[in-house]
Amino acid sequence: MENYASNLLLSGKRIDNRKLDEFREIEIKQGIIDKAEGSAMVKLGKTKILAGVKIGLGTPFPDTPNEGMLIVNAEFTPLASPDFESGPPGEDATELARVVDRGIRESKCIDLKKLCKTPREMVLCVFVDIHIINHDGNLIDCAFLASLAALMDTKIPKIKDDRIVRGKFEKDLPVLYKPIEVTVCKVDDKFVLDPMFKEEAVIESKLTVCVRDDEKICALQKQGSKELTMDDIKKMIEIAIDKSKELRKLFER
């Protein structure tokens, strides 16, 4: 737990001289996986996450017979960190996938009703697979950016005789909103954004906030083993709303 970056953070400074509420440099590359219907690699400083979107066909859930399906999966590939292990997703990978899923689903940024082919029988399935390539902290925010960027890059393939024709496309996946997830961290009495891996050692509680273009809050997830006051939470939500506006600009071209 002892390291220079985290000791610095305790005294309110950052090893790379960033401000406490400043993100590292963000690089988004879309369309990099030719076999995927959509893809993006996002670098957040040295954290690198690849998201790929595959479109498949499936039977809808009985209670939503005319909606497409969204499935978000995350792999903490052992590639990305000496602490990750091979095997089925653990607690943290499961939580990350579900928090990203919730932000996409609850913001209604994809109109799942548009993805129904035959009610009760055949709908499109949108698989978002999140692959952590290098873990240098703040995985959820980076994974959400990568997932959104991949969805915005996604084309819906042609369907013929109830089968997908790979490589031929009908139209873009309609993405109605650009929700952003921002994780606000608390260290002592300070709020910090986008911690690096070494900084995360001293973070005791976090709140991930998903904010939509219209400033609606679409998801919250408290993390970490320490409590928050009501005031903390309100401040953290304000910080997240502000930062989401800045991050959303990355997608305005």
Add this chain to the structure above:
Amino acid sequence: MENYASNLLLSGKRIDNRKLDEFREIEIKQGIIDKAEGSAMVKLGKTKILAGVKIGLGTPFPDTPNEGMLIVNAEFTPLASPDFESGPPGEDATELARVVDRGIRESKCIDLKKLCKTPREMVLCVFVDIHIINHDGNLIDCAFLASLAALMDTKIPKIKDDRIVRGKFEKDLPVLYKPIEVTVCKVDDKFVLDPMFKEEAVIESKLTVCVRDDEKICALQKQGSKELTMDDIKKMIEIAIDKSKELRKLFER
């Protein structure tokens, strides 16, 4: 293995002053799980077992194309005993589920032929899920009572457009018999019924006997790592037949 209750039992006495062939007090509560089509909690002294019955739709087995399906499953939830562990059912949970299943199936207490909707295509599936809540011995007998009570509480739901309409019912599940499973235990040269957890430490062999209303024997399962003589077995069966009559009265109202 050393404890007062079991030492007493070795000398032919019981810590709660019961006779060797006496059951603890039995309490049966039916209809306690509103989401289940049938349910019952049975307390046998401090042993508590909850059985829930869910009705589903399925394709019949190819060799019984016009019979419904019975699936009995038991979970030794880690809740119930410091010795139970999370994870898939082990050897003992599997055996318990199969011995209960056999008693229900072989006694033909449910007429599976009545549960066929479309031969070869669609039949009703009766799922009996047994949840151990507190383990104070004699799990099989208690689980069987709970399963029978839950089946007797079960209503068959309405089916519309090949789907189950939850909360609307057609009729009661027809239960033709009231089989009872009685496990007779042998300690030295004595036969003992309904042991408590601490008493079980000194029991070396057991025989579970399923007896139907017409006194037909429908299932046997020898347990424990010690052998039985032919005479033992015959006596144990006689004891079980007698006791089954007494226990069956619990269901006569």
Add this chain to the structure above:
Amino acid sequence: MENYASNLLLSGKRIDNRKLDEFREIEIKQGIIDKAEGSAMVKLGKTKILAGVKIGLGTPFPDTPNEGMLIVNAEFTPLASPDFESGPPGEDATELARVVDRGIRESKCIDLKKLCKTPREMVLCVFVDIHIINHDGNLIDCAFLASLAALMDTKIPKIKDDRIVRGKFEKDLPVLYKPIEVTVCKVDDKFVLDPMFKEEAVIESKLTVCVRDDEKICALQKQGSKELTMDDIKKMIEIAIDKSKELRKLFER
């Protein structure tokens, strides 16, 4: 790793006086499992392998809509060796199954197109299950012989109302070729065939070669943790081609 048989082999001799390129005695018994559509037990010295073929019905793979399916599975049953463990197939069992699969598939010895009943909908599935009974070395060659013998013994069952009628047969499974897999081992600068278990301790690299009746090579698999020269490989292939002719005679009746 130290044992007499392997030390002898290092000096170019064999404990049973065989020549380096000589196989142990081979015994092939077909038709020994009455419930299987085809079966064979092959003894290669003391190595014993049982292969059973079951025929089932299934939906074809989307990219081969009018071809039957071949599924080869191997179990290193804990029966066969103190080193084998219960559980799902490990690395070695998986490799063996896949190398046998490849030899059968790539040699096109079974005409999978003949196993289509309704294109896109229903095809025959040929399951080859390989059971190691006693492991005394050279498992792949022995498993391949057993699989081929079992396939040559296989009858295609009658199908009525889209279901298999067990015990009634239509015709023999058409086996077009008799491919043979020969594993050539290298010990120091010597090439050795059909090692016994104890001899395998000193073998550092191997090459399995699948040779068809027309001398076409249909599969190769280098094994072992040591490298081979280009010359080694060429010699090993020559040896395998020669030996395959001799082994194929086992199937000429």
Add this chain to the structure above:
Amino acid sequence: MVKTNEKLIVKGKRLDGRAIEDLRPVKMDVDVIERADGSAQVAFGNTETIVSVYGPRKLYPRFLQKSDTGILRCRYNMAPFSVEDRKRPGPGRRSIEISKVTRLALEPATFLTDFPKTVVDVFIEVLRGDGSTRVAGVNAASIALATAGVPMRDLVVACSVGKIDGKLVVDLNGLEDNNSEADIAFAIMPSKEKVTLLQMDGRLTKEELFESLDLAKKTCKKIYEMQKSALKESFKD
């Protein structure tokens, strides 16, 4: 999961007759599982959970032990018959996540430094599921830990709040949950007002969200009193 197009609030009353800030009938019992070191059963209307606590007990395998403190583990599980369509046994992704947030909700309230190398296990079974199961589980776990004698700074009290038909309501039942515009799972240590669980789904403005949080806090105070009386009952015996 049932979707409806009907109104969920009619003339200020929810379909089950509750006012918007009413809880369903609450039942809390402790010491319901004799073999456990602590246990509790908590029902909010048709949602019912039962919890047992084992420990502190030595943790095996040894490499999981912490030399300076005991650790807390939680398992949230839904019984197969607790929901409309039978749930296959075994943990799914939802259960894995809820197990984690439940542990984090309870951890700040426990202190296990006097029990190095041990574990406290909290097993939560949902027997009947009709919305707000995870907060029912936290409430039950909290009092089960207390009856087990695990040292605690405070109880942890949890509730759900949500938005239906444009109104903020507390303690959503299953139908309300499935048709809500937003729902929040919230837990707090009431004495010093420290929040230990906060999850939200849906769409709320900042103002609505803040209002929801205050409503959740207020609701937890009511539940806190119920927890305390359930515990008092048990200590009488």
Add this chain to the structure above:
Amino acid sequence: MVKTNEKLIVKGKRLDGRAIEDLRPVKMDVDVIERADGSAQVAFGNTETIVSVYGPRKLYPRFLQKSDTGILRCRYNMAPFSVEDRKRPGPGRRSIEISKVTRLALEPATFLTDFPKTVVDVFIEVLRGDGSTRVAGVNAASIALATAGVPMRDLVVACSVGKIDGKLVVDLNGLEDNNSEADIAFAIMPSKEKVTLLQMDGRLTKEELFESLDLAKKTCKKIYEMQKSALKESFKD
């Protein structure tokens, strides 16, 4: 599994020609798996099992060891091709239960107190399944244990009895088993007539059941002689 509506006993003979108390042709061989410490292959008609025994050998991981005795483990497994529709590899619930009752059937006959901290593994593979597989497995395991030199009080001898067409018969084949009114798996240590396996399915009166047990005991005596001669054969070599 084949169901039939035809008679299974015609003029006192079963469909395969046997009288009601006849066994199918029995084959017993020992030492059939060279790598094993003990092994045997036993067939009753078209039911065939092969068994190997490994041990006593040190048990790992260490926490499973018992300091005062060796332990016995059994694994019953059906080969995928042993039954009509291919069986998927891997243990199902049936195999788990049979593995357990098989271990309990053998345990009373072995004594492993001279081998603390060890394990004896018994692996049973059903190669051909045509009814009464578990008792074939017990018979094979029993003589395999003997050839492995595991100390034994007695052999364990097993057979099936059942009721078809209203008559009690021994050694049910698959067709008889699937259409029986009752079937029993039974094992005994013959010298002192101690029963170690007893499972029953079906519907029998007490009188029929007692008669069945006596029939099973009588049948086991025949099989006992076969086991002993199979072992004698092997010791000749």
Add this chain to the structure above:
Amino acid sequence: MVKTNEKLIVKGKRLDGRAIEDLRPVKMDVDVIERADGSAQVAFGNTETIVSVYGPRKLYPRFLQKSDTGILRCRYNMAPFSVEDRKRPGPGRRSIEISKVTRLALEPATFLTDFPKTVVDVFIEVLRGDGSTRVAGVNAASIALATAGVPMRDLVVACSVGKIDGKLVVDLNGLEDNNSEADIAFAIMPSKEKVTLLQMDGRLTKEELFESLDLAKKTCKKIYEMQKSALKESFKD
């Protein structure tokens, strides 16, 4: 998997414009994963793999350790989005086999005797799959091991060769692979021409096979130069 009935070689050119002995555009980068001890990313056209190496590090659990040497482990995995129909996460039989042959391809080049009781882990992810993924993985793993400072006798260089439309070609793409008459995965340590990986599928005469091997060897020499310059680039920094 796409099957085609069209010609794959037209007027001496393959459908993607390559001559029969042309590689696809090759990209090799090292040190692409900061947290790893060594890493590399290698693309052959639309096939792309990324590899990280961790170690030598102490191996746990302890009973897997070797007292006289470190050991090498490999995991080959395809990302779900790397292929046309989404691949379900988790290792299938194909991945298990490729992981094994990859380890055996790399082992002869590494020497870990100076690092007893340790493990070197090689994790290979296929990000984009368009044929010849396993050899791309070996090439990436080889330079990733070198950047990690793992002692090596030589680099391991790999390529695929195959037969399409009756001609031997190198570096098959996905379409060619699916429609080939034969394909070979080959790896060599170039300095002393030692082959460490050889797998072949299809149907070739002995003469064609020998010719293929020579072609593979020749092709590997080209790739060897690319590996060395990728490493040189990295040591500049």
